[in-house]
Amino acid sequence: MAASGGIVLLMLAGALVAPAHAFTWTAAPVNTAAGGNAFGMWLLTDGRVLSHGSALNHWVVLTPDKTGNYAKGTWSNVAASVHARGGAQQHMLKDGRFFQAGGEFIDGPACTTALCPTTEIYDPVANTWTATATAPLDIGDTGSVTLADGRILDSNRFSSATQIYDPVANSWSMGPAMPLSTGDENAWAALQNGGVLAVGFARDGAAIYNPATNKWIRTGAVPTGFDTGDTGGITQMFDGRVFVYGLNKNSYIYTPGATAADPGTWVKGPTLLDNEAEDEFSDILPNGMVMGALVNVMFGPGTVLQQFNPTTNTVSSFTPPPDSGNPFPIGYVNLPNGTVMVTAAARNWILTPDGAPDDSWRPVVQSVVFNAAQNNYTLTGVQISGLVNGSDEGDDMTNQQNYPIIWLQDSAGNVSFCRSFNFSNMMPSKGNAPETAQFVTPAGLAPGTYSLFVSAVGVQSKNAFPFTVGQSNSVDGGVTGSGGAAGGTGGMAGGTGGRTGGTDGGAADTASGTGGATGGGAGGSTGGAGSTGTAGSTGGAGSTGTAGSTGTSAGGNTGTTGGNDSGTGGGGSAGGGCGCVVGGAPSVGTGLGSLSLLAGLAIVARLRRRRRR
Numbered sequence: 001m002a003a004s005g006g007i008v009l010l011m012l013a014g015a016l017v018a019p020a021h022a023f024t025w026t027a028a029p030v031n032t033a034a035g036g037n038a039f040g041m042w043l044l045t046d047g048r049v050l051s052h053g054s055a056l057n058h059w060v061v062l063t064p065d066k067t068g069n070y071a072k073g074t075w076s077n078v079a080a081s082v083h084a085r086g087g088a089q090q091h092m093l094k095d096g097r098f099f100q101a102g103g104e105f106i107d108g109p110a111c112t113t114a115l116c117p118t119t120e121i122y123d124p125v126a127n128t129w130t131a132t133a134t135a136p137l138d139i140g141d142t143g144s145v146t147l148a149d150g151r152i153l154d155s156n157r158f159s160s161a162t163q164i165y166d167p168v169a170n171s172w173s174m175g176p177a178m179p180l181s182t183g184d185e186n187a188w189a190a191l192q193n194g195g196v197l198a199v200g201f202a203r204d205g206a207a208i209y210n211p212a213t214n215k216w217i218r219t220g221a222v223p224t225g226f227d228t229g230d231t232g233g234i235t236q237m238f239d240g241r242v243f244v245y246g247l248n249k250n251s252y253i254y255t256p257g258a259t260a261a262d263p264g265t266w267v268k269g270p271t272l273l274d275n276e277a278e279d280e281f282s283d284i285l286p287n288g289m290v291m292g293a294l295v296n297v298m299f300g301p302g303t304v305l306q307q308f309n310p311t312t313n314t315v316s317s318f319t320p321p322p323d324s325g326n327p328f329p330i331g332y333v334n335l336p337n338g339t340v341m342v343t344a345a346a347r348n349w350i351l352t353p354d355g356a357p358d359d360s361w362r363p364v365v366q367s368v369v370f371n372a373a374q375n376n377y378t379l380t381g382v383q384i385s386g387l388v389n390g391s392d393e394g395d396d397m398t399n400q401q402n403y404p405i406i407w408l409q410d411s412a413g414n415v416s417f418c419r420s421f422n423f424s425n426m427m428p429s430k431g432n433a434p435e436t437a438q439f440v441t442p443a444g445l446a447p448g449t450y451s452l453f454v455s456a457v458g459v460q461s462k463n464a465f466p467f468t469v470g471q472s473n474s475v476d477g478g479v480t481g482s483g484g485a486a487g488g489t490g491g492m493a494g495g496t497g498g499r500t501g502g503t504d505g506g507a508a509d510t511a512s513g514t515g516g517a518t519g520g521g522a523g524g525s526t527g528g529a530g531s532t533g534t535a536g537s538t539g540g541a542g543s544t545g546t547a548g549s550t551g552t553s554a555g556g557n558t559g560t561t562g563g564n565d566s567g568t569g570g571g572g573s574a575g576g577g578c579g580c581v582v583g584g585a586p587s588v589g590t591g592l593g594s595l596s597l598l599a600g601l602a603i604v605a606r607l608r609r610r611r612r613r
Helices: 597-605
Strands: 002-004 010-012 013-017 024-027 041-043 049-050 060-061 074-078 090-092 098-101 119-123 129-132 144-146 154-157 162-166 172-175 187-190 196-200 206-212 215-218 235-238 242-245 251-255 263-267 282-284 292-297 302-309 314-317 330-332 340-343 350-351 364-371 376-382 405-409 415-417 418-422 435-442 449-456 465-468
Touching: 041 090, 041 330, 090 144, 090 154, 098 154, 144 187, 187 235, 235 282, 242 292, 292 415, 364 449, 364 465
Parallel strands: none
Antiparallel strands: 002 024, 010 013, 024 350, 041 049, 049 060, 060 074, 090 098, 098 119, 119 129, 144 154, 154 162, 162 172, 187 196, 196 206, 206 215, 235 242, 242 251, 251 263, 282 292, 292 302, 302 314, 330 340, 340 350, 364 376, 376 435, 405 415, 405 449, 418 435, 449 465
8 A cells, every 4th residue: 555646666776766756655564463553663773673562572573575675574573571661761772782771651550669760672683682780760751862982871750860871881870960850751862063952841941961071051042932841752953953842833943052062052943733742753854854743732643744844944734644543653763765664553654755865964885894803894984873863752762773774785686784783973973074883794695796885864875885795895985065055165075076085996887086095075166176186096986076066165074085975876765775684583472471462552552642543
């Protein structure tokens, strides 16, 4: 079943792309364990989607088919968690495991003093859940975020205290107190400047955490009448600003400063299409739009699916999926191929957005090194942790997706996800700083050469990176600028120029770029390349190596070729085209534990009352 604005899929350079004028809703596979939809969805680092099954301690995974099509994928059971947690916090860890903490409801009723601070971790390789260190303070209905080094910063609903979990040491320590009353009903966002924005309950305002100094400060003054109520999801946008839903049709937009030490500024945003979005989800689509369902009253049914356009500062209604129940989404996850999977009342749906990501938002692969002793690979690139966080519900069901997903495509169009881990950065990062991640290829992958792609929060690399099993490669590409906004001030990239170039002469299949050992990136209005580049042996990646026509200053930062990242083989952002795990997920029974099917579904209904038909 699909609802479409006339979408046509085009095959270009081995990847599926969608025309910019159309969108599509496609029915996702039915979650057979629950007899309908999957509620709560998180993207594992091997490309599978982890979700609840028939109860909150029953878990399932969706594995896409061999072409990377999630709509034709298969749900299967995985191990049961130690506890059934509703309204909990979830974070992907640096080593690829999945962390779950606290909860508003644990094993049925509201969490107890003994259970609220408990935590556990799912290991997708071993398919096991393990109880981990108990936190010093209660965790439930509180803000949290993954820091750049992979630690988890958490708050408390009864005080301004914070606490920090170290997954490597499996231990907790106390963090600095916030300048907010409590962490209750907070919504937090990891920012591009390295800081953490905490939006408090109702009229409590907002604060910034600076990991470099381990201190909190108040943000700049919030707008008059600022009130977020029972705070719903907040959404960081690709330009670094944060969209916040208020009450009485108000919205607010926060602009961070250059560093986390800067309090930033606030302005009022456009008038919402209905009263509020308390305890509702919001998501940043790969095309840059902010999507979220609004309600007339808290816990009421969704009334309109709203889309905010950051470029025009306007809101508009968006056609929801053709669900047989309440169609307005109550959960999102950005998939590696640029589509977005949502939860509606009766089933899950997959949205292919209209329009592609701006090229300046895309991750770029610079090199892959084979580590023979460990039989794994180290990928180096820029923006591989993404520029945004992903979807958010505020104080629970956290879904920060700042980690790269890596997959391979063969000459027949079959795709296989690698399992990525050991991320050098787990917060949004816009700029020139190299980031790394390690990965292993799927068991049984045939020797040979493949096209490698990387995706961050649903935005995938534009060009295929040549990958050969058991070998290293370095063919750098630059991030393509978006015109005046990115290149006009001599920043990360010019209008068409790149940031970094090859170190070994570059890829032979890209168009007419020139190599350079130390040449600068794109930039100024005259199209000048970087300072002292010398020619590579075969020509670096990129189309022309020239600057954007709207640039006003010379050069990008310190790239090593003048070319941009616009060679052939780039992946599209439309349905169908990303990657899949080789081999199905293990099936180890339902593991319902102490919850019956009816009890589990009752708790889910309590968590999101607007799932009513």
